[in-house]
Amino acid sequence: MTDPTRTVSPIDEAIATGIRPDIEAANEEDFEVSLKPLSQWQLAWRRFRRHRLALVGSVIVFIMIFLAVLGPVIWPYDRLDLRPITRPGGSPPSATAVFGTDNLGRSIFELVVNGARLSVAVGLVTMVIATSIGVTVGALAGFFGGRVDSLLMRLVDLIIALPFLFIVLVAATFFGQGDPRLLMIIFGLLSWPGLARLVRALFLSLREQEYVLAAKAVGVGNFRITFRHMLPNALGPIIVSATLIVANAIVLEAFVSFLNFGIRATDVTWGTALSNAQGYLVLGNWWWAFFPGMAIALMVIGINFMGDGLRDAFDPRARA
Amino acid sequence: MIKYILRRIVGLIPLFIGVIILSFILMQLAPGGPAGPVINNTRITQEQKERWLARWCLEDSKDIGSVLRQFGGWSGILNCQNEGSQQFFSAQGGLNFLPAALGGGDNGFLHGDLGTSIDTGRPVGEMIGERAAATLFLTVTALILWVSIAIVAGVYAAIRRYSLFDQSLTLFSYIFFSLPTFWLGLMLIFAFGPALHLLPTGGVVEVRDWPAFGSPQFWVAAGQRPIDAILDIGKHLILPVTTLVLVNIAADSRFVRASMLEALNQDYVRTAKAKGLPGRTVVGKHALRNAMLPVVTNVGLELPFLVSGAIVTETIFSWPGMGRLFIDAVGERDYYVLMGLILIASFAILAANLLADVLYAIVDPRIRYD
Secondary structure, rough: OOOOOOOOOOOHHHHHHOOOOOOOOHHHHOOOOOOOOOOOHHHHHHHHHHHHHHHHHHHHHHHHHHHHHHHHHHOOOOOOOOOOOOOOOOOOOOOOOOOOOOOOEEEEHHHHHHHHHHHHHHHHHHHHHHHHHHHHHHHHHHOHHHHHHHHHHHHHHHOOOHHHHHHHHHHHHHHHOHHHHHHHHHHHHHHOOOHHHHHHHHHHHOOOOHHHHHHHHHHOOOOHHHHHHHHHHHHHHHHHHHHHHHHHHHHHHHHHHHHHOOOOOOOHHHHOOOOHHHHOOOOOOOOHHHHHHHHHHHHHHHHHHHHHHHHHHHHHHOOO | HHHHHHHHHHHHHHHHHHHHHHHHHHHHHHHOOOOOHHHHOOOOOOHHHHHHHHHHOOOOOHHHHHHHHHHHHOOOOOOOOOOOHHHHHHOOOOOOOOHHHOOOOOOOOOOOOOOOOOOOOOOOHHHHHHHHHHHHHHHHHHHHOOOHHHHHHHHHHHHOOOOOHHHHHHHHHHHHHHHOOHHHHHHHHHHHHHHHHOOOOOOOOOOOOOOOOOOOOHHHHHHOOHHHHHHHHHHHHHHHHHHHHHHHHHHHHHHHHHHHHHOOOHHHHHHHOOOOHHHHHHHHHHHHHHHHHHHHHHHHHHHHHHHHOOOOHHOOOOOOOOHHHHHHHHHHHOHHHHHHHHHHHHHHHHHHHHHHHHHHHHHHHOOOOO
């Protein structure tokens, strides 16, 4: 663990991290003896900035989030605004509909732009639910150990022993009822066990650290030790797996909606946008499936790049 | 070793019981529950409905007693043909949950009976059995291909680290790891189907030339023209297998590469090099063997894929396998088929976990398993 109170120069960082400093790329100011210590977050941000793929990923993700927030305002989706159809199953990309249209004449471009909001929301809300459960369960198990640990971990084992997609499909169909909010809850309730295992493992090792012993010695309560002292030190890996949960949830929503078992067709998401596209592929209508799918793929690639950069930023020794 | 395996199996039993109970509860919570589709079926008479419900101890009620009786009927603890406390006894007079040879009954999954499909009226076990061949053709081919390609590519990338090959593999993995499987499948269908007219895009065999795949008639026909059958299946396998292989190589080659790099950085590799052993021996004997240890475990953990992993691909390519059956059953609310498939898939997951542990203990002599 890098000592945050120490002044850090690129050379120090190189020693601490084992990475050869890129002298030419380093900023001039890095060489000045700075009196202000860098926090762990500042160090992480530094390493993240140097990760080129992570920056590309972040740009993609921010564009998508921008679309999700402002897209529906700039290019609002109107169910009744149908474009002329020049071919059976929809028109190919043209000036009036940049990404072509579906069989009803809806513009695929508008579907993609307006679908971003709900798709990204599903990803984020799922992540929030899954992370809260996963971190709480993992932290409790890892900190208290003993009976609490074995009980919680048996629960995790049980959920992991279930075929994930089967259960998701059953739950989404029987309990989701096409409602995006219910679907987010279902995804969240099923996505946490992996994270709980990770957090437990982190806490098991953090528990043995000296600062925990010190905190205990001065009489800090269990709850405070767990969430104030240990959690911040486990945050790196948790953030990385949280980003992956977002990506998985977006793909999952798309697949479930693609099968028409997910979100109802009147709500636009990337999944519902391409849900009936397969039947028209035979007619050569590639654009209908291509563009919404491309949006999903780009978003997921962006998130994965970002996650990779975050992993290196928080734990520079874990480079493969 | 045998003691270790037995202990692991005993440890898995409560987990499997948990899975059974959980999947049962899930179906009970579903709107209508297992009795719903029977009661709401307008195509059968009242008498038929009652006979069906009685066969499985189904009741249109959610009180705890009736739910427990339904579980008894599904599992085979209760004999639904009898009344009251007599339900615990089979027609032979013994306790119903015992195997038939010991005087038990013949219903419920304890006796290998997964129930009857509400949609087709056929035994669930038989329906799954028919679909298993299609799924296994697809998944076994894909798994063998992607594991071997991933090992070769991953090891080569690790040996030639930062080479052009290594960097291309990294880029390839990043992209294909992120592509949604179903979308990749759709794009392949478009490219090789309507656009190029090169490959069939759905089904296991040409529908016009063969009886329905999986049916007994098909196997008779395939037995008469085995070469035609193999060629036709092979042609239909190309696209779905490619989809699965591309997506899975991405993740696995990274894993192999990391594992090989780890092995190459070990002290014994440096020692071997320092002794003057030729590079081929160092890499092939010292590093490779040790790098394969985590890979073996990883492949073991991927084995449940054989049963439940191809659900997405099967859907896209109209592949009449177990995943497709599951999706159809979800649409039809065919609860016994759903519960049966979940049980089989969970069993595969638990068995694969066990196998992965045992394999690891066998290949790595450093693991002490008792």
